[in-house]
Amino acid sequence: MNATATETATEAGADSVIDSVIDSVTEIVLPGIVEPEGLEVRVRPAPEPAAGEVLLAVDASGVSFAEQQMRRGKYYDQPAFPFVPGYDLVGTVLRVGPGGDAALVGRRFAALTKVGGWASLAVVSAADLVEVPEAIDPAEAETVVVNGITAWQMLHRTAGIxxxxxxxxxGAxxxxxxxxxxxxTHAGVRVIGTASPRHHDAVRALGAIPLDYRAADLPAEVRTHAPNGVDAVFDHVGGEGIVDSFGLLARGGTLVSYGTAATKNASGSSRLPVLKLVARLIWWNLLPNGRRTHFYNIWAGKRRPATFRARLRADLSEVFALLAAGTITAQVAARIPLGRAADALALAESGTVTGKVVLVPDTH
Incomplete structure (x- = not known):
């Protein structure tokens, strides 16, 4: 990143609240349906924040399953190619737009972006910022932005465990x-987690009972630990395996589906697998079986922006507080420089890591 910055005291509302020289931004571009090595590095003039926006120096951005789907053209509502991926980020405010709050400058925030995070600089709406406690390393904070919001909301808001x-x-x-x-585990809940055997020690260390997701009769394995079924299943896989997930629920239990990993390599429409899954969940909810299903979408409620942002800020702040206190531990699978985003994406897709691969600034 070609940026140097020296803070200056200016009146609130000025176009810039940092006296800085920011010539350019480095971005990772997804040009089309490509393998990870097909990602492109682009350098262009640095953007300027408009009113209500801030310019962030990106300290960390994550490699999520969303980007893995996007490179295949399989994410439900991804933008047209080419675009800059990056579902979330942690960054330090360099500038604010006209009329902005000068007090934001120099402070570190997280933001949910959906796209645009794989860059050295990013322009984000000031209303979307969630402050990151100073005690938390930015890469560690990054691991619980989209992941932490998703996990917290599914556990406490959707399933009410x-x-x-x-x-x-x-996928524990x-x-x-x-x-x-x-x-x-922190909430006093007993957890059974599926993963490949090589990750079982790590899953056990997190507090879960590990099971092989490829077991010949996984439902039977689960029932050795929960004979009457489980109170909730959190399923990112979808496909026909969702039937087993629903069947493992105890009466009064909840199935929370939040992805269609089983169909990520399938040809055809990117929306059809999701629509089929949601239709099945709705049908199950119509049956008098004493069990509930939900399809979790982190963007649900976006039509009421103030409520959506307040809820997101409250939930992520709860997770940050637990991370800062050491109650939960950041699962950083690897820290890889932005310019090696292709390596980062390939590693994330390899299935060989525990936690999240994080992109960090290039060093020169």
Missing amino acids: RRGQTILVH NGGVGSTLVQLA
């Missing part, structure tokens, strides 16, 4: 899964 209950978390070694396991 209570102390003493038992849940099943698929993943970014969302590892965070969900920790939050649930």
Whole structure:
């Protein structure tokens, strides 16, 4: 990143509240449906924040399952190619737009962006910022932005899980899964987590009972630990396996589906697998079976921006507080410089890591 900055005291509302020389921004561009090595590095003039916006120096951005789907053209509502991926970020405010709050400058914030995070600089709406406690390393904070919001909201807002209950978390070694396991354990919930055997020690260390997701009869394995079924299943896989997830629920239990990983390599429409899954969930909710289903969408409620942002800020702040206190631990799979985003994406897709791969600034 070609940026140097020296703080100056200026009146609130000035176009810039840092006297800085920012010539350019480095961005990672997804040009089309490509393999990870097809990502492109672009350098262009640095952007300027408009009214209501801030310019951030990106300290960390995550590699999520969303970007893995986007490079295949399979994310439900991704923009047209080419675009800069990056679902979330942590960054330090360099400038504010006209009329902005000068007190934001120099402070570190997290933001949910959906796209645009894989860059050295990013322009973000000031209303979307969530402050990051000073005690938290930016890469560690990054691991619980989209993952922490997702895990917290699914556990507490969607499923309403209570102390003493038992849940099943698929992909317990993943970014969302590892965070969900920790939050649930902290809440006094018993967790069964699926993962490949090489990740079982890590899953066990997080507080879950590990099971092989490829077991010949996974439902039977789960029932050895929960004979009457589980109180909730958190399923990012979708596909036909969702039937087993629903069947493992105890009466009064909740299935929370939040992805369609099983169909990520399928040809055809990117929306059809999601629509089929949601239709199945709705149908199950119409049956008098004493069980509930939900499709979790982190962007639900966006039509009421003030409520959406307040809820997101409250939930992420709860997760940051737990991270700062050491109650939960950031699962950083790797820190990889922005310019090596192709390596980062390939590693995230390899299935060999626990936690989240994080992009950090290039060093020169």
